[in-house]
Amino acid sequence: MQKQGAVSQMLEGFKIVEGGITSAKGFHASGLYCGIKxxxxxxxxxxSEVPANAAGVYTMNQFQAxxxxxxxxxxxxxxxxxxxxxNSGVANACTGEQGLRDAYAMRQLLAGHFQIKDEYVAVTxxxxxxxxxxxxxxxxxxxxxTDWQTCTEPHLFEQAxxxxxxxxxxxxxxxxxxxxxxxxxxxxxxxxxxxxxxxTMLGFVTTDAAVDPHSLxxxxxxxxxxxxxxxxxxxxxxxxxxxxxxxxGMAGNDLLTAExxxxxxxxxxxxxxxxxxxxxxxxxxxxxTKLIEVQVSGARNVEVARGIGKTIIMSSLVKTAMxxxxxxxxxxxxAIGYSGQEMDPNKVEVSLGPINVFKKxxxxxxxxxxxxxxxxxEHIQIFVELGLxxxxxxxxxxxxxxxxxxxxxxxxx
Amino acid sequence: MQKQGAVSQMLEGFKIVEGGITSAKGFHASGLYCGIKxxxxxxxxxxSEVPANAAGVYTMNQFQAxxxxxxxxxxxxxxxxxxxxxNSGVANACTGEQGLRDAYAMRQLLAGHFQIKDEYVAVTxxxxxxxxxxxxxxxxxxxxxTDWQTCTEPHLFEQAxxxxxxxxxxxxxxxxxxxxxxxxxxxxxxxxxxxxxxxTMLGFVTTDAAVDPHSLxxxxxxxxxxxxxxxxxxxxxxxxxxxxxxxxGMAGNDLLTAExxxxxxxxxxxxxxxxxxxxxxxxxxxxxTKLIEVQVSGARNVEVARGIGKTIIMSSLVKTAMxxxxxxxxxxxxAIGYSGQEMDPNKVEVSLGPINVFKKxxxxxxxxxxxxxxxxxEHIQIFVELGLxxxxxxxxxxxxxxxxxxxxxxxxx
Numbered sequence: 065m066q067k068q069g070a071v072s073q074m075l076e077g078f079k080i081v082e083g084g085i086t087s088a089k090g091f092h093a094s095g096l097y098c099g100i101k102x103x104x105x106x107x108x109x110x111x112s113e114v115p116a117n118a119a120g121v122y123t124m125n126q127f128q129a130x131x132x133x134x135x136x137x138x139x140x141x142x143x144x145x146x147x148x149x150x151n152s153g154v155a156n157a158c159t160g161e162q163g164l165r166d167a168y169a170m171r172q173l174l175a176g177h178f179q180i181k182d183e184y185v186a187v188t189x190x191x192x193x194x195x196x197x198x199x200x201x202x203x204x205x206x207x208x209x210t211d212w213q214t215c216t217e218p219h220l221f222e223q224a225x226x227x228x229x230x231x232x233x234x235x236x237x238x239x240x241x242x243x244x245x246x247x248x249x250x251x252x253x254x255x256x257x258x259x260x261x262x263x264t265m266l267g268f269v270t271t272d273a274a275v276d277p278h279s280l281x282x283x284x285x286x287x288x289x290x291x292x293x294x295x296x297x298x299x300x301x302x303x304x305x306x307x308x309x310x311x312x313g314m315a316g317n318d319l320l321t322a323e324x325x326x327x328x329x330x331x332x333x334x335x336x337x338x339x340x341x342x343x344x345x346x347x348x349x350x351x352x353t354k355l356i357e358v359q360v361s362g363a364r365n366v367e368v369a370r371g372i373g374k375t376i377i378m379s380s381l382v383k384t385a386m387x388x389x390x391x392x393x394x395x396x397x398x399a400i401g402y403s404g405q406e407m408d409p410n411k412v413e414v415s416l417g418p419i420n421v422f423k424k425x426x427x428x429x430x431x432x433x434x435x436x437x438x439x440x441x442e443h444i445q446i447f448v449e450l451g452l453x454x455x456x457x458x459x460x461x462x463x464x465x466x467x468x469x470x471x472x473x474x475x476x477x
Numbered sequence: 478m479q480k481q482g483a484v485s486q487m488l489e490g491f492k493i494v495e496g497g498i499t500s501a502k503g504f505h506a507s508g509l510y511c512g513i514k515x516x517x518x519x520x521x522x523x524x525s526e527v528p529a530n531a532a533g534v535y536t537m538n539q540f541q542a543x544x545x546x547x548x549x550x551x552x553x554x555x556x557x558x559x560x561x562x563x564n565s566g567v568a569n570a571c572t573g574e575q576g577l578r579d580a581y582a583m584r585q586l587l588a589g590h591f592q593i594k595d596e597y598v599a600v601t602x603x604x605x606x607x608x609x610x611x612x613x614x615x616x617x618x619x620x621x622x623t624d625w626q627t628c629t630e631p632h633l634f635e636q637a638x639x640x641x642x643x644x645x646x647x648x649x650x651x652x653x654x655x656x657x658x659x660x661x662x663x664x665x666x667x668x669x670x671x672x673x674x675x676x677t678m679l680g681f682v683t684t685d686a687a688v689d690p691h692s693l694x695x696x697x698x699x700x701x702x703x704x705x706x707x708x709x710x711x712x713x714x715x716x717x718x719x720x721x722x723x724x725x726g727m728a729g730n731d732l733l734t735a736e737x738x739x740x741x742x743x744x745x746x747x748x749x750x751x752x753x754x755x756x757x758x759x760x761x762x763x764x765x766t767k768l769i770e771v772q773v774s775g776a777r778n779v780e781v782a783r784g785i786g787k788t789i790i791m792s793s794l795v796k797t798a799m800x801x802x803x804x805x806x807x808x809x810x811x812a813i814g815y816s817g818q819e820m821d822p823n824k825v826e827v828s829l830g831p832i833n834v835f836k837k838x839x840x841x842x843x844x845x846x847x848x849x850x851x852x853x854x855e856h857i858q859i860f861v862e863l864g865l866x867x868x869x870x871x872x873x874x875x876x877x878x879x880x881x882x883x884x885x886x887x888x889x890x
Contacts, residue, residue: 385885
């Protein structure tokens, strides 16, 4: 049974470094308090010294929040961005015409302040659905930003984008392309879909690589399908999910496209950044005590492998069993069976970490005490081998706990 | 906005009576203890004085338990059944060749004891996945049945099929067809998918109507799609789900087919029995404190209405909000948005009971205190109007509570 995930196969040609959204050359960022939330930082910004080629992926939710509509329109103009403005506390979702006007106003305010084109500003919001943005507070907040060409406070950016997150999420890697050091860094937020009414997952990636915008968009789409799209906390897809990547070219490499001989190095590095950010979101799932990783191998195609991985990671019964340290393979097998994906019950194998619990359609006689002990780990791996083909996929999630119910049942105050 | 569900429209031409699986003429049933479970009744049987035309629907899970395979094969022979044997405690699922042999043996044992054809016996099992049936105990249990031609103890049948169920589930109705009183009664069990490893939903319906077996199968399929297939406790689909209907013809009506002038009365009565049993399963969901009913109207077709209803009823965030009495319409709207179904965000309306909370894409200014008070009810109705067409559907579920986590995280003992 194949025990190696996709991650380790990609760990080539780049190195992981300490850092985040300001690690790539020419990027500055910070966060501040403008009064949208009660106490915590609630306005984050990021600025590139030069316009960056940009790409974005957005929620599949049909209720798409106003800032997503505006940011999509911005990127569409020149496929470039130079700044990002994020507010937390209010999502500006389900806010109708006024919400759209506010998102455009927010974009214009920052563009005016930074003296850049309107369409070079991405605006994003996360927080309560249905409330209008307090535009006066955002206006005052933007006025407080004085040092956007020099300031490097990624930790404040990371904090200012958080809602129910318990920990901030950053990652950075370096690689060498055309003999130049290329850095890719990022920050993300996300915990549950909404709490009490939150709209949620945001990812921001910056790089000093020079990348053709169409290739960048294709690359982001591809790595998102193997990272942000393979995590689930509760299976709810928010109205505000968005991942943006900005490539400002300051590293001085030749313009990267899919035809560039070192394209795969860039892709591997971007893949790692997105996957690590995604895993951090899964681990910080509301109420979670552990990260659950499901590796599905032996599938005939990637849709099957992903479909089964996501079905297992979203099963409330698997999630509660993991919380209870219960090596309850029946729930995993059951989820495989109702995934709707191609499989042969008589070929399926399931392992909890190193312990094979199910083989060719029947349970093994495994050591339960050993399995329980394994489930005490903070990072649980579930391996599923379908025995039908060569394709694999990995999904990440977390356990379902009393705290998830407590956090989400609490009446809004 | 349409506030009337499909149920009330069907409440015509029949009356609800006190009763269950033995209410129709010629049906006998009881339950006993044979030692599969620690203390509670674990073996249930039902017998019809004459062979009954029969139909069944089965789980979509690709890991289909042995008793389902055997019962399907039995019905296929003559479309007739005369007896049902159910054991609880062990599901006989994921048990390979031996499991299949045991299910056939169980069928043969009861058939021999009742002196009827093997293929007239349906066998069903519910309980722990992966364990083999204790055939010696089942053999001894069958030997204890002495009064199958006279005994009428539906409450013992209902108890003997329970696993984590807190309450037994029965319903019966009467209608008049061809001037004859027709009775339809039923029993069901189901609570969560599996606990600790349980395989779960079973429904049994008996009627003394004379019904053509092909029409009966079509009718069961149709009402199942509007009843058992529209409930969700945790979204997990078990390996053992099965609904059987037996029509023994002892009421003396002319053989019912879809062409019979009173066919719709039979269908309405069968619909009611299945829907009530389904709602009782949803209400008895593991850890549930309330029944949640989602009525989706204004859809362009039934797949859309059902798809949105099921997405809402399965959302962990909607379920925790209902537990917390939080009128958190954002979570409902969000679920509609990610359902993948056809909708227009600007036409959607959402109401919590009588309180309209969302209208044409934006929140209303509703009275929160009134909404919180409404959510204290034990039966919550969520109305969604899509404003696109004339079709509606109803889905049922329950809230997600601390007890759900407690029940499902508890290590098997």
